[in-house]
Amino acid sequence: MSDTHAQTVAFVRETEIPPSPPPAMEAGAVKWVRENLFSGWFNTIMTLVALYIIIRIVIGVFPWFFNGVWDAGSIRECRDILQGTTGACFAVLVDRWDHLLFGFNYPQDAYWRPTLAFVLLIVAAMPALFYMYIPSKFLIGTALYPFLAYWLLWGGSLWVPIAVLAAIILTGVVFRLVEGMTVSTRTVVAGIVGLAAGVGLAYLLYLGAQELWFISTSVGQAGLFGTIMSLVFKLCSVFTYVFFIPMGIFVGYAIYQSASDGGLVTVVTSLIAISVMMLYGVGPVSSVLNGIIPIELEAVESRQMGGFMLCMMLGAVCVSLSIPLGIVLALGRQSDMPLIKGVCVVFIEFVRGVPLITLLFVANVMLAYFFPPGSGLDLFLRVVIMITMFSAAYIAEVIRGGLAALPKGQYEAADSLGLNYTQATRLIILPQALKISIPGIVNVAVGLFKDTTLVSVISMFDIVGMIRGPIQQSTDWISIYWEPYLFAATCFFIVCYSISQYSQWLERQLQTDHH
Amino acid sequence: MTTLADQPVTASSGSFKLSMLLNDTRYRSLTFQFIALVAIIAFMAFVGGNLVRNLTEAGLNISYAFLGEPSGYDINQRPIEYDSQSSHGRAALVGLLNTLIVAFLACVTATIFGVIAGVLRLSNNWIVSKLMSFYVEIFRNVPVLIWILIIFSVMINVAPSPRDFRGDDPAASMWLFDTVAVTNRGVYLPKPVWGDGSMIVLAVFAASIIGIFAFRNYARKQLFDHGRMVPVFWPSIGLFFIPAILTQLVLGNPITLSYPSLQGFNFRGGITILGSLIALWFALAIYTGAFIAENVRAGIQAISKGQTEAAGALGLRPNRIMSLVVLPQALRVIIPPLISQYLNITKNSSLAIAVGYMDVTGTLGGITLLQTGRAIETILLLMAFYLTVSLLISFFMNIFNNRMKLQER
Numbered sequence: 001m002s003d004t005h006a007q008t009v010a011f012v013r014e015t016e017i018p019p020s021p022p023p024a025m026e027a028g029a030v031k032w033v034r035e036n037l038f039s040g041w042f043n044t045i046m047t048l049v050a051l052y053i054i055i056r057i058v059i060g061v062f063p064w065f066f067n068g069v070w071d072a073g074s075i076r077e078c079r080d081i082l083q084g085t086t087g088a089c090f091a092v093l094v095d096r097w098d099h100l101l102f103g104f105n106y107p108q109d110a111y112w113r114p115t116l117a118f119v120l121l122i123v124a125a126m127p128a129l130f131y132m133y134i135p136s137k138f139l140i141g142t143a144l145y146p147f148l149a150y151w152l153l154w155g156g157s158l159w160v161p162i163a164v165l166a167a168i169i170l171t172g173v174v175f176r177l178v179e180g181m182t183v184s185t186r187t188v189v190a191g192i193v194g195l196a197a198g199v200g201l202a203y204l205l206y207l208g209a210q211e212l213w214f215i216s217t218s219v220g221q222a223g224l225f226g227t228i229m230s231l232v233f234k235l236c237s238v239f240t241y242v243f244f245i246p247m248g249i250f251v252g253y254a255i256y257q258s259a260s261d262g263g264l265v266t267v268v269t270s271l272i273a274i275s276v277m278m279l280y281g282v283g284p285v286s287s288v289l290n291g292i293i294p295i296e297l298e299a300v301e302s303r304q305m306g307g308f309m310l311c312m313m314l315g316a317v318c319v320s321l322s323i324p325l326g327i328v329l330a331l332g333r334q335s336d337m338p339l340i341k342g343v344c345v346v347f348i349e350f351v352r353g354v355p356l357i358t359l360l361f362v363a364n365v366m367l368a369y370f371f372p373p374g375s376g377l378d379l380f381l382r383v384v385i386m387i388t389m390f391s392a393a394y395i396a397e398v399i400r401g402g403l404a405a406l407p408k409g410q411y412e413a414a415d416s417l418g419l420n421y422t423q424a425t426r427l428i429i430l431p432q433a434l435k436i437s438i439p440g441i442v443n444v445a446v447g448l449f450k451d452t453t454l455v456s457v458i459s460m461f462d463i464v465g466m467i468r469g470p471i472q473q474s475t476d477w478i479s480i481y482w483e484p485y486l487f488a489a490t491c492f493f494i495v496c497y498s499i500s501q502y503s504q505w506l507e508r509q510l511q512t513d514h515h
Numbered sequence: 516m517t518t519l520a521d522q523p524v525t526a527s528s529g530s531f532k533l534s535m536l537l538n539d540t541r542y543r544s545l546t547f548q549f550i551a552l553v554a555i556i557a558f559m560a561f562v563g564g565n566l567v568r569n570l571t572e573a574g575l576n577i578s579y580a581f582l583g584e585p586s587g588y589d590i591n592q593r594p595i596e597y598d599s600q601s602s603h604g605r606a607a608l609v610g611l612l613n614t615l616i617v618a619f620l621a622c623v624t625a626t627i628f629g630v631i632a633g634v635l636r637l638s639n640n641w642i643v644s645k646l647m648s649f650y651v652e653i654f655r656n657v658p659v660l661i662w663i664l665i666i667f668s669v670m671i672n673v674a675p676s677p678r679d680f681r682g683d684d685p686a687a688s689m690w691l692f693d694t695v696a697v698t699n700r701g702v703y704l705p706k707p708v709w710g711d712g713s714m715i716v717l718a719v720f721a722a723s724i725i726g727i728f729a730f731r732n733y734a735r736k737q738l739f740d741h742g743r744m745v746p747v748f749w750p751s752i753g754l755f756f757i758p759a760i761l762t763q764l765v766l767g768n769p770i771t772l773s774y775p776s777l778q779g780f781n782f783r784g785g786i787t788i789l790g791s792l793i794a795l796w797f798a799l800a801i802y803t804g805a806f807i808a809e810n811v812r813a814g815i816q817a818i819s820k821g822q823t824e825a826a827g828a829l830g831l832r833p834n835r836i837m838s839l840v841v842l843p844q845a846l847r848v849i850i851p852p853l854i855s856q857y858l859n860i861t862k863n864s865s866l867a868i869a870v871g872y873m874d875v876t877g878t879l880g881g882i883t884l885l886q887t888g889r890a891i892e893t894i895l896l897l898m899a900f901y902l903t904v905s906l907l908i909s910f911f912m913n914i915f916n917n918r919m920k921l922q923e924r
Contacts, residue, residue: 035639036639036640036641037640037641037642039639043639043640046635046638046640046643047640047642047643050640050642050643050646051642053646054642054646204557205553205557208556208557208560208561209560211560211561211563211564212556212559212560212563212564214564214567215560215563215564215567218567218571219567233563236556236559236560239556240553240556240557240560243553247553251550336544337544337547337548337551338548339548339551339552340547340548340551343551343555349906350898350902352905353901353902353905353906354862354897354898354901354902354905355862355863355865355876355901356862357865357866357868357876357880358865358876358880358894358897358898358901361880361884361890361894361897362894365884365890365894366890366891366894368569369565369566369569369570369891370562370565370566371565372565372568373565373568373569373572446656450656450657450658450659451658453658453660453661454660454866456660456869457866457868457869464658464660464661464664467664468664468869479668479672481664481665481668481669481672482665482668485661485664485665485668486665488661489657489661489665492656492657492658492661493653493656493657496655496656496657497652497656500656
């Protein structure tokens with residue numbers, strides 16, 4: 001039947017018709033524009049408004065930027081060159097480049113030191129940031145970096161950071177030694193250490209009790225509040241007087257007892273070792289070594305530092321210090337012990353409830369009162385203490401979120417494996433909780449880095465302080481604002497944006513579930 | 516689990532050994548807490564002793580008597596009566612109100628910016644969404660202090676000074692039919708003057724607002740009971756404006772406006788909004804708006820696509836899907852981070868000190884501290900104030916959040 005049919009048909013097409021191109025309105029750029037930009041009257045208006053804003057920005061910024069004067073000695077010279085046309089005066093950046101980056105007091109011939117420290121920071125951070133690609137032995141370099149950076153930035157003798165490093169390594173050796181001892185040897189060590197620690201603690205508590213009594217007598221004069229405070233301090237003092245000997249005996253005994261499993265005695269011995277070495281070993285050893293082989297850089301004081309360098313220093317130091325503190329606070333807040341939990345909650349909520357500026361005021365005018373007379377902590381250190389406390393409270397909240405997000409089964413599984421609290425936390429809980437908390441921690445870190453500009457309020461000369469003070473108030477560059485502020489904004493943008501991009505990348509890397 | 520642990524105790528409850536304080540989990544936590552208590556007391560002894568010694572050495576004492584003494588300085592924005600003869604305590608109060616003013620304004624404005632930017636960032640319109648992500652990234656990644664200073668500098672350098680408004684051919688002119696003057700000292704707005712009978716107008720206005728709510732209730736009832744759609748939007752607008760304006764006209768304009776006018780070297784009359792307030796307000800709003808935009812975007816994206824599709828299958832139109840289905844659910848995700856953004860605004864408003872806006876940090880923590888030298892007292896008061904405000908905001912917002920929360924069984 002098909003044969004007959006074929007003969008009657010005049011034409012049979014044997015090849016496929018090539019597909020005709022889609023209508024012009026439905027293809028390529030035109031389609032994309034139509035669907036994305038002009039799909040309705042509202043969308044069209046939005047597109048036009050957005051285009052108008054973009055064009056205004058471009059018209060405003062481009063001539064200003066490309067007419068910019070890069071070579072002039074003062075703002076008046078700049079205006080002479082521009083002769084009334086719009087144009088930026090980037091000459092201020094060229095003229096005050098060093099001030100913007102290093103502050104106006106840092107010795108000029110030592111600019112290579114912070115620059116090198118900055119380059120090394122990036123190099124040293126690499127093994128930690130990209131740990132999945134770089135062998136873990138390079139992390140040793142990361143661990144050595146703080147000592148090197150300290151020496152580069154503050155100068156002085158190289159032997160000081162080396163001696164501190166040696167003290168830390170020796171402490172590690174002591175830890176391993178005590179841990180590896182046979183029980184009978186360790187019992188002897190535990191007896192000696194327990195005795196020393198018990199006596200030392202009792203003596204410290206005795207001093208504390210005296211101090212509390214002293215406080216109670218000096219606050220007693222001022223009204224009802226003073227009387228109450230005086231009573232509280234008297235109570236604390238009596239409490240300490242009663243307990244200083246039992247506490248000493250108890251702690252000594254506890255250390256002695258721990259000889260069999262070696263937990264407490266190892267930690268206490270290491271602590272004693274490191275404190276003795278730090279207090280009495282590092283100073284003499286480093287000065288003797290420096291006498292034999294002097295390796296010195298010109299010493300720079302912290303108050304000579306400024307500019308963007310100060311922001312970077314504060315940011316790097318405070319972030320790295322506040323993460324461990326934040327972990328401790330978060331674990332404390334999760335604790336079953338009401339007292340420890342209470343202390344952590346009060347600390348976190350207090351710090352989160354006040355602005356950073358008030359804490360910086362504390363660092364500036366109040367903190368010195370809390371240290372022994374004449375201890376003379378410098379402002380940089382006081383600011384570091386306060387900013388670290390500040391960001392630690394925020395990081396603690398982020399990590400608490402991570403801890404709370406872990407399924408209860410993880411805790412129970414760790415318990416059923418027979419792990420104790422330290423092991424469970426270190427091996428099971430924290431690795432997972434920290435992984436969940438990475439985006440939050442990065443957010444806090446970026447916020448903290450931005451907040452370092454606030455130190456300009458307490459007359460430290462970071463980049464904003466430099467612009468507001470020495471640059472805007474100099475006769476050459478009086479009240480210039482767009483160029484230096486945009487420069488500062490660009491510096492911060494580059495750092496913060498790259499950090500947040502890194503965190504997003506890391507989040508994708510750590511994603512172990514399937515989406 | 517408890518029976519296992521309790522068993523040995525009942526068996527040998529008499530034999531308590533000292534080593535149990537360390538090795539028995541029931542007593543160990545007590546031991547740790549006792550040690551912690553001793554450590555806290557020792558810390559207090561260290562800090563308190565140093566404090567007392569340092570204070571006696573400097574010849575200082577802790578006293579709040581300075582709050583009653585005359586302050587001797589002026590404040591450029593006074594929500595309540597204040598002059599340089601008023602006490603330091605009153606200066607602190609003025610500063611406190613100024614903080615609350617700028618925080619409130621910035622919270623409202625930041626929410627508006629944030630919601631608009633967050634919704635537009637999800638728009639299908641490529642240019643608009645890119646523009647919004649540009650805004651968010653630029654403002655989120657630069658310190659707010661720099662934004663405050665940039666906006667403040669632009670205001671005082673670009674806006675005309677009051678003297679430019681003088682003369683026959685002034686270099687600058689007022690906006691909106693000569694009612695608003697934008698100068699580098701601030702913005703001058705018309706100020707309402709309450710004449711006789713203005714209370715009636717206000718009462719009518721209040722009544723019409725109540726009327727709007729009643730009408731909306733009625734409309735909802737009609738919809739639920741009879742399935743009738745009563746138009747709500749235009750009647751509400753009408754109710755809002757018409758009765759009050761009619762009363763105003765009938766009573767012969769009891770509420771009048773006093774316009775700012777140039778007298779001498781500055782504008783007089785009208786309401787002044789300081790340049791520093793505007794810079795701080797705008798900078799806080801646009802900076803925090805970028806963060807809120809991210810929260811809003813995350814909130815909307817957290818609602819699964821199935822919700823939108825289901826609403827579409829029910830025949831709802833896109834704007835109704837957004838307002839009736841997506842936003843109410845997204846709000847539950849958005850509100851908690853929004854609360855912390857409001858807290859951030861309140862705390863960041865202390866940056867007022869950088870532009871000379873006299874908030875509580877500027878009065879109590881600034882000039883009062885410098886004049887009296889009472890660092891500890893003023894800073895403690897300052898912290899107490901911010902702590903109270905933060906706790907109050909989070910308290911009320913938590914109540915609100917709990918009411919919004921999904922009622923689960």
